[in-house]
Amino acid sequence: MSFLEVSDLKKTFAKKPDLIARGLGKVGVKTNVPPVVQAVRDASFKVEKGEILGLIGESGCGKSTIARMLAGITAPTEGQVTLDGHDVVGLPNAQARAAAMDIQMVFQDAAAAMNPRYKVQDIIAEAPIYHGRMKASEARDKVAEVLEAVSMGADVADRFPHQFSGGQRQRIGIARALAMNPKLLICDESVAALDVSIQAQVINLFLDLRDKFDLTYVFISHDLSVVRHLSDRVAIMYLGEIVESAPTAEIFANPQHPYTQALMSQNPSIKNRKKVHKPLEGEVPSPINPPSGCYFHPRCAMATAQCKTDHPHLKPTGADRSTACHLVEAA
């Protein structure tokens, strides 16, 4: 059994019927069904202990929804998440809650994730004290400890979030997650808003902390070079589904899904000078009304008649890798 197992995770967002619709519903009159957004259609993946899974996708593909479901912020519509053998979603008992505490999240915008009127000390200590993972009497020392882990002095504990630069605030955000003694960290675009030189510092920090605290990561990003550097495994998402999943070295050496191939050729690189090749056309379709068949077929140059009607599912296509595409032979 893997450390983190996610199976058949689904999330549907539906609009609540308005007052009139509810009133009409009560007297038995049917109204128009409100649109339903399937943000995550069917996601299954496994992460081993100490591994870093990179989750890549464009806006609206559902990667942040997966992050929020794993962190327990959003309840899944269907599906199971087990961490170390414990079910962490869906079970309202104390054990499930305790297991869910082992999963912590680091957000993209650290400033928005902190109460501007709290001092760093309280930002970091609030959750662990509330959940009984830290004694109030020890809070000072423990906070100093996690701050040191992110290379910040204990003296910053008495300052407010606005007194720090973006990179420092992100470190505080990481310290706050560490204060809960997590086993799994979900990083949702955690380095996307940082300058290049600061981004390098935070990436180094993530790698150091993994060794030091024995952490496992789900690292969500749209930046392929960051994911390539950090991850052991990569999963590519498109319109609420995982379309390809493989070990990092293999997926970058031999991308199988046409969408993965497009992403890789179009990721800006300092090696491409005055690049001229033609980009992928079209935009990500709306998840309210996805195309028939393979969701990628309207943008795919290699689409066949089958792609327009049959929806491909993830199938094993090699050692430890799988792809959802009709054009890739199953292994």
Added chain:
Amino acid sequence: MTENALEIRGLKTQFSGRGWLAKAVDGIDLTVKKGEVVGLVGESGSGKSVAGFSVMGLIDAPGKVVEGSIKLSGEELFGKSDNEMAKLRGNKLAMVFQDPLMTLNPVLRIDTQMIEAIRLHRNVSKAEALKLSEKGLADVGIPSPGERLKNYPHELSGGMRQRVAIAIALLNEPELIIADEPTTALDVTIQAQILYLVQNLAQDRDTGLIWITHDLGVAAEISDRIAVMYAGRIVEEGPSDEVLDRPKHPYTVGLLQSLPEGQEPKGRLYQISGMTPSLTNLPAGCPFAPRCERATDICQTTIPDQNIYGEVRFRCHHPSHVPETAEATS
């Protein structure tokens, strides 16, 4: 006719208040030829956007362009009144912002906004302006432009909005476009589309383009020349290949090394120590000296002059990729 779309010499823009003075742009020189793309690269607070706004004449109090010369196709812009600048903006000079909603009026339809932009600068009928607008949208690759003209900005996706903003910038065939992080908020595949589009448009129309970005990868893909800014100065400027393959300034070297691209997976990334200095309190010597591994005594006291080696200009006392014997001229 000069060959240069833009020539900036010794441009200084400062922001000041009671007891403080921030030298946001501190004496930059930059030349953009017609049809050339110059990538202006720097981290937050380096002054790259202020430089762009200074050229556009969009610096408001407490900021002021205090010194320098900005020549647009030979015409001096420094010292022009707001009215004169307003006539140039959207006409010979255009800007594309990171957030297209900054350019677009949310309560007006796209056609209204485009027709206004054309008729403000050109004496054409409404019907003709509408035709030009439709062609403008078609040129930036918007499908069914006739229908899109009737849309409001919120009805379009982010990528489409940015295309509309670019179409508006191009409407009056400007001589120079300044694009300030126009693809930063877009997805990778959409960014690739915009880069492809802008590159072709600039070439076909012989427009000079300054592409302001923090992303070296984007700058590499689009630029003929790259200028790297640090603390209000251009510390290195030259042909893209030179700057990226043989960087002279230690800051450029550091930026390139800190990219995860091309590094050993899971290896430690290079870190530039310290932080960007505050613009109100710059060090006496080279602003990069406190973070620089190569800094010596002279770097602490003397601001480096602009040196030229080959086609590259740089401001450093101890450059790399420059032979010791080479006579650096300033």
